[in-house]
Amino acid sequence: MGQRLDLSRFQAQGQESCFHGKHIQPQIYAGLNGSNWSLKDYEARGGYAALRKILGQDGGEGMTPDAVIADVKLSALRGRGGAGFPTGLKWSFMPRQFPGQKYLVCNSDEGEPGTCKDRDILLHNPHAVIEGMAIAAYAMGISVGYNYIHGEIFEAYERFEAALEEARAAGYLGRNIMGSSYSFQLHAHHGFGAYICGEETALLESLEGKKGQPRFKPPFPASYGLYGKPTTINNTETFAAVPWIIRHGGQAYLDVGKPNNGGTKIFSVVGDVNAPGNFEIPMGTPFSKLLELAGGVKGGALKAVIPGGSSAPVLPASIMMDITMDYDAIAKAGSMLGSGAVIVMNDTRCMVKSLLRLSYFYQHESCGQCTPCREGTGWLWRMVDRIERGQGRMEDLDLLNSVADNIQGRTICALGDAAAMPVRGMIKHFRDEFVHHIEHKTCVVPAYV
Ligand SMILES: Cc1cc2nc3c(=O)[nH]c(=O)nc-3n(C[C@H](O)[C@H](O)[C@H](O)COP(=O)(O)O)c2cc1C
Ligand code: SF4
Secondary structure (H helix, E strand, C coil): CCCCCCHHHHCCCCCCECCCCCCCCCCCCCCCCCCCCCHHHHHHCCCCHHHHHHCCCCCCCCCCHHHHHHHHHHHCCECCCCCCCEHHHHHHHCCCCCCCCCEEEEEECCCCCCCCCHHHHHHHCHHHHHHHHHHHHHHHCCCEEEEEECCCCHHHHHHHHHHHHHHHHCCCCECCHHHCCCCEEEEEEECCCCHHHHCHHHHHHHHCCCCCCCCCCCCCCCCCCHHHCCEEEEEHHHHHHHHHHHHHCHHHHHHHCECCECCEEEEEEEECECCCEEEEEECCEEHHHHHHHCCCECCCCEEEEEECECCCCCEEHHHHCCCEECHHHHHHCCCCCCCCEEEEEECCCCHHHHHHHHHHHHHHHCCCCCHHHHHHHHHHHHHHHHHHCCCCCCHHHHHHHHHHHHHCCCCCCCHHHHHHHHHHHHHHHHHHHHHHHHHHCCCCCCCCC
16 A cells, blocks of 8 residues: 655645736636626626627627527637537537427536636636526527536635526526526536546536436437436536627637637646746647746746646646647647646656656545546556655556556546546656656655655
8 A cells, every 4th residue: 555645745835816917818807806706897898798699689680599509619619628529519419409408517616636717717707607608508498507616616606606696686597588588597506526526427416416426428418418308518618708709709719719729718827837827818829928927937947747637648848848728739749738727847846756646636536436447546556656665666667557558448437547648648758757766766856845
């Protein structure tokens, strides 16, 4: 068994902020100052104009559900929850003519290490999520929605509830919205902080009041979702992007980003930077620019970056400094944009210790349903632990890759892949540090703190 980790060494230092005025062409953060979250402030920023537009309450003709979906497809908005699936395409999977109840679910479980954007949206711009969900429900013929909010960010849950009350009172939610024939009821629900409940089918189980464990797929939620009914699930940031798209048009959103990667994205820049925080920037912005916005590297030279939350493979500085921040460029470089958490590591960081921390997280969060993940994540952690403590063997490096191979693609949900990918990435790019630990029983980085 591995030793217990002293987790305090990994606690974030410093104050993260999102009101630094360093966003580029912001859409979600536009006009926010930390206290103007309420309905009247949102309306003053043009809030609910998109909902008025689709319902024809602005003097216009309104938009058909098909036209809304077509605009979202044109925008090249991709899901901000991690997989980057095209949002308009997902919406078109909903069987709109299904005669029974259909559901819309917002995934605000935000548990990916390094990621802190959704809680900011809920706290500072909750009506953008409500309006985005109301538009999505209209497009898919859905009358009931839920927002599942991470249990450890209770303040965000309370804020969202307060915003729901305002929206209901103003007639933006409920029966016959703004006098139209369209009705949509939206409710908030808070979980209890399990990482696995962010996986969409585990979230649905949890929302139904059961143990939050992922379901076998297929069937996918579009046909068998909440209470067995057709369900569409999107991330908080995905919904918050929708009002801007409808107000300004899908083409305008696409033009802000780059082909296949429309709009802006909020990146949570954390780790060894001088000014950690959330930064909303156009898709396709160079990483070097994002690093500059976050105040540059703190405490040493740039060594590596995990560009998309802890599940994404690490990339060395030499690769990162040449890439742009969008789904396609990061995938081409061998990693993932994921949830958009950019974990910056300086050259005092030991990659063996960093992998130990990640492996600990995944073995702790495995729900235990399938053997490769339940057993394999523990094996990975214990092997990295013994290497870190100077008790590793050279053959452990191949064994680590072999265990990762036997997890990846062989599990019910992608947590298994998320545990395996960082291992492969670390050994691929920083093998010499693992070898040094095995041969010299100590870190290659002398000044590790
Ligand atoms: C282990 C695991 C954890 C996840 N956690 C989250 C999460 O916290 N928030 C989220 O939006 N998506 C999370 N996802 C992705 C969701 O399953 C789903 O793809 C996403 O909510 C879909 O929304 P999108 O299309 O808008 O990205 C997770 C996936 C896995 C496998
Ligand atoms: S991969 Fe892991 S977290 Fe996902 S269902 Fe299997 S055991 Fe549970």
